[in-house]
Amino acid sequence: MWQPNKLEQERLEKLERLQALGIEGYPRRAHRTHTAAQAVAAYEALEAQDAEAAQALEVTVCGRIRRVNLKGKISFLHIEDESGRVQLLLRVDELGEATYDLVKDKLIDMDDFVQAGGVMMRTRAGEVSVLVHEFVLLAKSLSPLPVIKQQVLDDGTVIEYGEFSDVETRYRQRYADLAVNRRVREVFRKRAETLRAMRRFFDDEGFLEVETPVLQPVYGGAAARPFITHHNQLKQDLYLRISFELYLKRLLVGGYDAVYEIGRDFRNEGVSWKHNPEFTMAEFYKAYIDYRGVMDITERMVAYVAEQVTGSTTITYQGHTIHLAPPWPRLTMRDAIRQASGIDYMDYPDAAALEAVIRAKGGSVAPGQPWGKLVSYLLETYVEPNLIQPTIIMDYPRDVSPFAKRVDYDDVHVERFEFFIAAMEMGNAFTELNDPRDQEARFLEMAKLYRAEDDDATPLDEDYLRAMRYGMPPNGGWGMGVDRLVMLLTDQRSIRDVLLYPHLRKEEGTA
RNA sequence: GGCCCCGUAGCGCAGUGGUAGCGCAGGUGCCUUUUAAGCACUGGGUCGUAGGUUCGAAUCCUACCGGGGUCACCA
Numbered sequence: 001m002w003q004p005n006k007l008e009q010e011r012l013e014k015l016e017r018l019q020a021l022g023i024e025g026y027p028r029r030a031h032r033t034h035t036a037a038q039a040v041a042a043y044e045a046l047e048a049q050d051a052e053a054a055q056a057l058e059v060t061v062c063g064r065i066r067r068v069n070l071k072g073k074i075s076f077l078h079i080e081d082e083s084g085r086v087q088l089l090l091r092v093d094e095l096g097e098a099t100y101d102l103v104k105d106k107l108i109d110m111d112d113f114v115q116a117g118g119v120m121m122r123t124r125a126g127e128v129s130v131l132v133h134e135f136v137l138l139a140k141s142l143s144p145l146p147v148i149k150q151q152v153l154d155d156g157t158v159i160e161y162g163e164f165s166d167v168e169t170r171y172r173q174r175y176a177d178l179a180v181n182r183r184v185r186e187v188f189r190k191r192a193e194t195l196r197a198m199r200r201f202f203d204d205e206g207f208l209e210v211e212t213p214v215l216q217p218v219y220g221g222a223a224a225r226p227f228i229t230h231h232n233q234l235k236q237d238l239y240l241r242i243s244f245e246l247y248l249k250r251l252l253v254g255g256y257d258a259v260y261e262i263g264r265d266f267r268n269e270g271v272s273w274k275h276n277p278e279f280t281m282a283e284f285y286k287a288y289i290d291y292r293g294v295m296d297i298t299e300r301m302v303a304y305v306a307e308q309v310t311g312s313t314t315i316t317y318q319g320h321t322i323h324l325a326p327p328w329p330r331l332t333m334r335d336a337i338r339q340a341s342g343i344d345y346m347d348y349p350d351a352a353a354l355e356a357v358i359r360a361k362g363g364s365v366a367p368g369q370p371w372g373k374l375v376s377y378l379l380e381t382y383v384e385p386n387l388i389q390p391t392i393i394m395d396y397p398r399d400v401s402p403f404a405k406r407v408d409y410d411d412v413h414v415e416r417f418e419f420f421i422a423a424m425e426m427g428n429a430f431t432e433l434n435d436p437r438d439q440e441a442r443f444l445e446m447a448k449l450y451r452a453e454d455d456d457a458t459p460l461d462e463d464y465l466r467a468m469r470y471g472m473p474p475n476g477g478w479g480m481g482v483d484r485l486v487m488l489l490t491d492q493r494s495i496r497d498v499l500l501y502p503h504l505r506k507e508e509g510t511a
Numbered sequence: 512g513g514c515c516c517c518g519u520a521g522c523g524c525a526g527u528g529g530u531a532g533c534g535c536a537g538g539u540g541c542c543u544u545u546u547a548a549g550c551a552c553u554g555g556g557u558c559g560u561a562g563g564u565u566c567g568a569a570u571c572c573u574a575c576c577g578g579g580g581u582c583a584c585c586a
Binding site for chain 1: 512518520521522523534535536537538541542543544545546547548549554555576577578579580581582583584585586
């Protein structure tokens with residue numbers, strides 16, 4: 001139940017006073033001929049040709065009031081729409097007293113949406129403005145937004161005074177955050193551009209965009225705890241997908257050469273600066289290439305998207321200058337770990353020995369973990385934090401990679417790589433296993449390996465094996481955390497800052 | 512889940528045992544080219560919640576709620 005505070009009560013009273021004057025607080029219709037940016041641009045273009053003619057440019061603009069400066073019989077308002085801001089010059093002799101007094105008596109507030117019709121002009125101070133002769137309230141704001149003032153310097157840089165920075169309130173009330181913080185709006189514009197650029201890239205490469213089930217009877221394709229839900233009519237438990245992998249590869253059986261999907265995955269696990277329970281994943285599978293082909297596509301895709309979104313393949317992330325142009329260094333996992341930690345894990349072929357040497361070096365790992373997980377621990381601890389420039393780490397242990405093909409003449413490693421940028425794991429890819437007998441064995445092996453300690457052991461997907469038995473072309477597959485790429489391209493430190501509505505605990509007093 | 516930090520007016524913050532403050536925003540008045548407009552006057556607080564210690568608590572203690580960080584977890 002809304003309890004209006006003092007400021008809100010004042011605005012409610014203003015709304016009543018407006019209604020008493022016959023002025024609708026939330027009229028049905030609005031009219032606009034120019035965005036703020038278009039109005040200014042149109043005037044400047046005309047002015048460049050003919051200063052006289054420019055004075056006759058009629059516009060009607062709409063937007064939210066972001067600055068109010070009342071000066072007696074003349075007032076300046078700045079309104080903002082998505083395109084930017086434009087100044088309104090209100091004069092009592094242009095508007096008439098009745099309308100002018102709405103502003104002078106502050107029945108119109110900061111944050112209200114208004115419509116203003118008038119002619120474009122330049123003030124004495126030189127600002128392109130609308131000299132208003134028609135002024136209409138479009139929507140009353142009852143709750144004032146946080147106040148941020150800005151100073152625009154001659155070179156166009158904007159200095160902001162006052163802040164709306166409380167992260168909890170910003171995430172809970174993203175609408176207020178967006179309304180007030182222009183830079184936040186910019187982040188989500190770049191997010192959209194990132195997605196567009198990715199789709200354009202894959203489409204141009206001949207991939208088919210597909211959509212596969214979010215609700216799955218058997219989850220798989222990754223190791224994560226799922227969210228469980230239930231279909232009432234079918235009396236069936238369903239899982240929210242943790243990956244798209246197995247559904248996408250079935251499509252290669254179906255005859256598509258190359259497919260991709262961009263969508264939401266759900267993982268019932270911890271929340272952190274790089275984890276959200278639901279997040280955006282991109283995956284592709286392409287027939288007749290191996291993981292080296294996937295590496296090439298990865299490098300080109302990331303460079304292309306960066307170029308499209310930021311204008312360059314060299315970006316700045318949290319103070320680091322990062323070069324995304326291909327080629328990226330490719331290191332085997334064994335070499336990377338050996339160089340960074342001094343440990344050659346091939347010298348410790350069983351889990352107990354590897355665990356012992358990790359402990360001897362001061363590492364802390366849970367006892368009894370599979371060998372491959374210990375190797376992953378070494379990578380995460382010694383290698384990953386230093387991978388600022390884009391780097392491909394390849395050839396992963398077999399027992400943590402149930403969908404990847406073995407490396408030739410190597411019983412330990414599989415053709416799998418992950419790529420890292422800014423010390424973040426961005427994605428994961430393999431030469432995909434397409435032998436149904438091998439795949440079945442790997443499922444069973446994984447179940448044996450993980451059942452003991454993981455309550456989320458990946459179930460065996462019989463239908464996936466059935467699909468594979470019809471024949472699956474050799475293929476390379478790939479998955480990437482899109483949110484992390486957006487973080488990189490927008491220089492944001494937390495995944496929450498690239499999600500419009502990051503997950504938060506339920507607020508007290510709300511349903 | 513463990514540990515650490517934070518929660519004071521709409522927003523940003525100060526206040527570490529003795530009458531709750533500042534800036535912006537708000538209200539009233541003045542101002543016909545301002546732009547972080549200006550000038551004068553002025554209202555506004557369950558100090559996250561609940562207990563406790565104390566003559567006295569925003570301040571110290573405990574628990575809880577919410578947030579952030581970090582570790583664990585995330586083949």
